[in-house]
Amino acid sequence: MNTNYSENNHLILVGKVVSEKTYSHEIYGEKFYLFNLEVVRLSSTTDIIPITISERLITDIDLSIGKGLEIEGQFRSYNNYENEKNRLVLTVFAKEIKEVEINDDDRETVTNEVELIGYICKKPIYRQTPFGREIADILLAVNRAYNKSDYIPCIAWGRNARFCQNMEVGTEVKLIGRVQSRTYEKKYEDGTTETRVAYEVSVASMEVVTGEEVENEEVKENENV
Numbered sequence: 001m002n003t004n005y006s007e008n009n010h011l012i013l014v015g016k017v018v019s020e021k022t023y024s025h026e027i028y029g030e031k032f033y034l035f036n037l038e039v040v041r042l043s044s045t046t047d048i049i050p051i052t053i054s055e056r057l058i059t060d061i062d063l064s065i066g067k068g069l070e071i072e073g074q075f076r077s078y079n080n081y082e083n084e085k086n087r088l089v090l091t092v093f094a095k096e097i098k099e100v101e102i103n104d105d106d107r108e109t110v111t112n113e114v115e116l117i118g119y120i121c122k123k124p125i126y127r128q129t130p131f132g133r134e135i136a137d138i139l140l141a142v143n144r145a146y147n148k149s150d151y152i153p154c155i156a157w158g159r160n161a162r163f164c165q166n167m168e169v170g171t172e173v174k175l176i177g178r179v180q181s182r183t184y185e186k187k188y189e190d191g192t193t194e195t196r197v198a199y200e201v202s203v204a205s206m207e208v209v210t211g212e213e214v215e216n217e218e219v220k221e222n223e224n225v
Contacts, residue, residue, distance in 0.1 A: 011114035015039035053094040068102035112178040118142035126165035136161035172209040
């Protein structure tokens with residue numbers, strides 16, 4: 001089992017602050033805050049990604065709206081119990097942060113890359129859109145210290161989707177992709193709806209890990225959507 005947690009789950013984001021920071025929680029006297037970071041895709045679509053950060057990392061950092069930041073950390077999940085229901089909440093846990101200049105006319109100044117090594121914990125759901133595009137939904141369990149795990153929803157496209165559709169639960173894989181956000185409508189039994197935001201990893205490349213070796217078969221599918 002891979003127990004190098006810093007390598008199991010690593011990401012780097014470069015984007016702009018688009019919300020004020022708000023208090024999140026406190027652990028052993030250390031306060032944590034939340035804010036949103038906007039990261040622009042090559043297609044000019046934007047992802048709004050929630051960042052969780054310790055007060056210790058922001059003593060000399062300007063988190064004003066519009067400021068450019070480079071954030072290194074992990075993509076994590078936790079369970080939020082509300083109204084007697086369990087909801088999976090995802091956030092970027094920042095470990096390093098620095099201010100950067102971002103050129104709005106140069107997409108090369110923004111970055112969104114995440115690398116995960118984990119285990120398929122639900123059978124991948126493969127489907128095709130009405131236009132024939134292949135998609136597979138994956139739920140990846142990524143080990144963390146102290147016997148914890150992060151459960152990360154991932155979405156694969158094209159050849160990656162075909163590659164993973166028959167993977168068994170428990171298969172260890174390495175994924176490289178980007179964190180993306182999308183809005184959807186949650187419908188309730190009384191007919192009302194609520195707009196929510198979902199976060200997931202859009203897979204760019206995938207490998208199956210076997211022990212200390214990685215199989216030669218690797219699928220890469222770059223999607224700028």
